[in-house]
Amino acid sequence: PEDGAKGVSAFFIPGDSPGIQRTHFDDVGSAIIGRGSVFFDDVKVPLSHRLGDEGAGFTQVMQGFDYSRALIGLQCCGAAQASLDEAWAYAKEREAFGRPIGQFQGVSFPLAEGESQIAAVRQLCYHALALRDAGLPHTSEAAMCKWMGPRNAFDVIHQCLLTFGHYGWSKDLPHQQRMRDVMGLEIGDGTAQIMKLVIARGRIGRAAVQYL
Numbered sequence: 465p466e467d468g469a470k471g472v473s474a475f476f477i478p479g480d481s482p483g484i485q486r487t488h489f490d491d492v493g494s495a496i497i498g499r500g501s502v503f504f505d506d507v508k509v510p511l512s513h514r515l516g517d518e519g520a521g522f523t524q525v526m527q528g529f530d531y532s533r534a535l536i537g538l539q540c541c542g543a544a545q546a547s548l549d550e551a552w553a554y555a556k557e558r559e560a561f562g563r564p565i566g567q568f569q570g571v572s573f574p575l576a577e578g579e580s581q582i583a584a585v586r587q588l589c590y591h592a593l594a595l596r597d598a599g600l601p602h603t604s605e606a607a608m609c610k611w612m613g614p615r616n617a618f619d620v621i622h623q624c625l626l627t628f629g630h631y632g633w634s635k636d637l638p639h640q641q642r643m644r645d646v647m648g649l650e651i652g653d654g655t656a657q658i659m660k661l662v663i664a665r666g667r668i669g670r671a672a673v674q675y676l
Contacts, residue, residue, distance in 0.1 A: 467519065474521035476513045483507040493644030529653060530606040534592040536649050537609030540617035541586045543642040547624035548582065550639075551575055554628060571627060578620035585612050604666035611659035614650040618643060 477484070485503040516524055552575060555566030565571045589609045595602035625632035625639035632639055650656060665673060 469522040470519045472522040473518050474515040474524050475509050476515055477504075477507060477509055481507050481509075491648060493641070493646075493648045526603075530592075530603050531596060533606040533610035533653055533659075534589050534596070534602075536653055537585055537589040537592075537613030540613035540646045540649055541582050541589065543646055544578065544582045544617040544620040544624075547621045547639050547642055548575060548578055550637075551624040551627040565627075574623045575627065578623055581616045582620055585609070585616050588612065604663050607654070607659040607662035607666075610654060611656050611663075614646050615656065617646040618650070621646065 483505040484507055485505065486500055487503075488498065488500040491499055515521075552566070555571055555575065556564050558565050560568075588605065592602045592605035592609050595605060621639055621642045625637075625643065628637060628639070631637060635641075654662070661673060
């Protein structure tokens, strides 16, 4: 314990090892992926199953986070863009007061705002991944993707749902499912609060986490 993060090593453990138990969570979203917990009760792990060097486990996981957080941002952008495309199409064909509802600024402006937000997050994700490809630091940028992606996607999909009126609240349309899917991504791989802490630490160092 006194070694802190440098005292963490990664190991490969076969799923059929004695002492392993699994549980499945009945989540409200991302059902196609699935999620659960793994419990280890006196599981014997030989040293030969260690992955990488001793004490390198924490760094390995953190490097994986820097990659997956940018991808999560893009995943959220994809869900939001699908809802935006459908909402724009609906706004052109649905009529009220003798004309398409897309001609009303109360309908088109929120969608235009959502289009801009998702485009900005998408470019941020591409930037983070470009830094990674170039072998440059990208921890803060990945955290920005993970914070802004789910938050903006949820708001945009919500607005798209409202564009469809009462029909948007029906399970016949996918917006409600997409909202639930991206909501879960606000939690996985680090909450918004953790992402902000990572960003702050990248700018002012450990002073951002003095309370730990």
